[in-house]
Amino acid sequence: MPQSNAIRRLRRFGGASILALSIFTAGAMLAPSMSAGAQQVQPPYAFQAPNGAPMSFADLIERVSPAVVSINARVQAPSMAPGQTPPGFEGLPPQFREWLEREFGGPGAPQPREGRSLGSGFFISADGHIVTNNHVIENATEITVALSDEREFPARIIGRDPLTDLAVLKVDSDTAFPFVRLDPNPRIRVGDWVVAVGNPFGLGGTATAGIVSATGRELRRVSSQNPFIQIDAPINRGNSGGPAFDLNGNVIGVNSAIFSPSGGNVGIGFAIPSEVAAPIVAQIIERGRVSRGWLGVTIQDIDEDIAESLGLSNRRGALVSAVVNDSPAASGGLQRGDVVLRMNDREVSDSTDLTRRIGATPQGEQVQFRVLRDGRERTLRVTLGERPDEEALTALTTGQPEAAPPPGEARFFGMSLTTLDEPAARRAGLQPGATGLLISAVDADSEAARKGLRPGQVIVEAGGRAVTTAEAFRQAVEQARRDGRSAILVLVQQGGGQAYVALQLDQG
DSSP states (O other), rough: OOOHHHHHHHHHHHHHHHHHHHHHHHHHHGGSOTTTTOOOOOOOOOOOTTOOOOSHHHHHHHHHHHEEEEEEEEOOOOOOOTTOOOOOTTSSSSHHHHHHHHHTTSSTTOOEEEEEEEEEEEOSSSSSSEEEEHHHTTTTEEEEEEESSOEEEEEEEEETTTTTTTTEEEESSSSOOOOOOOOOSSOOOOOEEEEEEEEEGGOSSSEEEEEEEEEEETTTOOOOOOOEEOOOOOOOEEEEETTOTTTOOOOOEEEEEEOSSSSSSOEEEEEEEHHHHHHHHHHHHSSSOOOOOEEOOEOOOOOOOHHHHTOOSSOOOEEEEETOOOHHHEEEEEEEOOEEEEEEEEEESHHHHHHHHHTTOOOOOOOEEEEETTTEEEEEEEOOEEOOOHHHHHHTTTOOOOOOOOSSSSEETTTEEOOOHHHHHTTTTTTTTTOOOOEEEEESSSSSHTEEEEEEHHEETTEEOOOHHHHHHHHHHHHHTTTOSEEEEEEEEEEEEEEEEEEEEGGG
């Protein structure tokens, strides 16, 4: 395979450096073997800059900066329900909780307060369409954009997509705006130059340069839909929504997040890849919203213990932990406990991979899945629906489990199990008539605790069987041992959803 010019030049330069070093350090030994007249002097190597490494970014920045805008949004902070405590502050003393209620929506509290959100964006059309981050303009009541020539315009929201943290604004004017190209198919490699232009700390048009440090970064807390580009071009607060350019002036990423303990740049920034952003932006402009395919399952990654409990040779695939009633998955025959191995003849690496691919598939398209069930592979065909909005999806889940009743009589894996009654089922967020075993106590240093099980959760299945009594659970454990398993897979109702957990049998 032919090597790149940069690699070839680098190796040639390295060889010359080694030769020069040998002349200077070993010249006394080499000189006696040749006459003074025959001795040759190695000329100095003239370094040639590799392609794509400009001596200045000035021409590029001068060309693209007019298309980059600063965004100033007036936002309405939502009020809280009476008596509600902000997440993460539940353990505060009563007097502090009372103060929070007064400040954030308790009885007699003031109306929701206004704030300011500063960010960046960029024109992608001459008629005034602007791309930015959703979090820059979320809850905005008024938006103003400022151009590099100090003109200011009011902007309206065309549409936004919280899942990818993207939004499109529109500025109306009789004149055309300078714009840049959002590259739908960039060719990005680690080490490529990248230039970021934006509005850090509200300072206005600022340009920084660096390289692509990594691609395909998973930041699930930020977005499960984006495999982020990691860049070391300095970006700071206020750069959100701004463009990251390649050296041709194409936008290859939308700056979205930074990793920083202090809130400022430490050399690690993340951008939404343009191949993800481009189709989302196109949908928003066309219809004002984003339509995604929907399967109707809850899925999870397969860790080493789960793979062992299922007899899998590797950890690839996605495990179905719940199927929504009357969903495309239910109609297509998918079941809880299935391992999705392939989608349309392409291997599924993990739950994130499957989620993204389903979301990128249009509603109404038939998809073929290869699943593992009861040790056998089978093929299922499912026609995808349209993904409901967040509120509708939340309505499909159940509430959080509350405090557990007193400990039961049976103990396995360091946890106490008791038969589930109606009051306990309601506290666990289960539907009327649900069955299972309630976890009433968990030892701190136990296999159950190490796997994240806690009182108030409910074990619905063990080893692929529904369990309603301690004896049924014991039989499932013994069957797993007879089958030569090192772990047993249990289905747990937790946090308003269900998930599989593998418990090591030698710890039971």
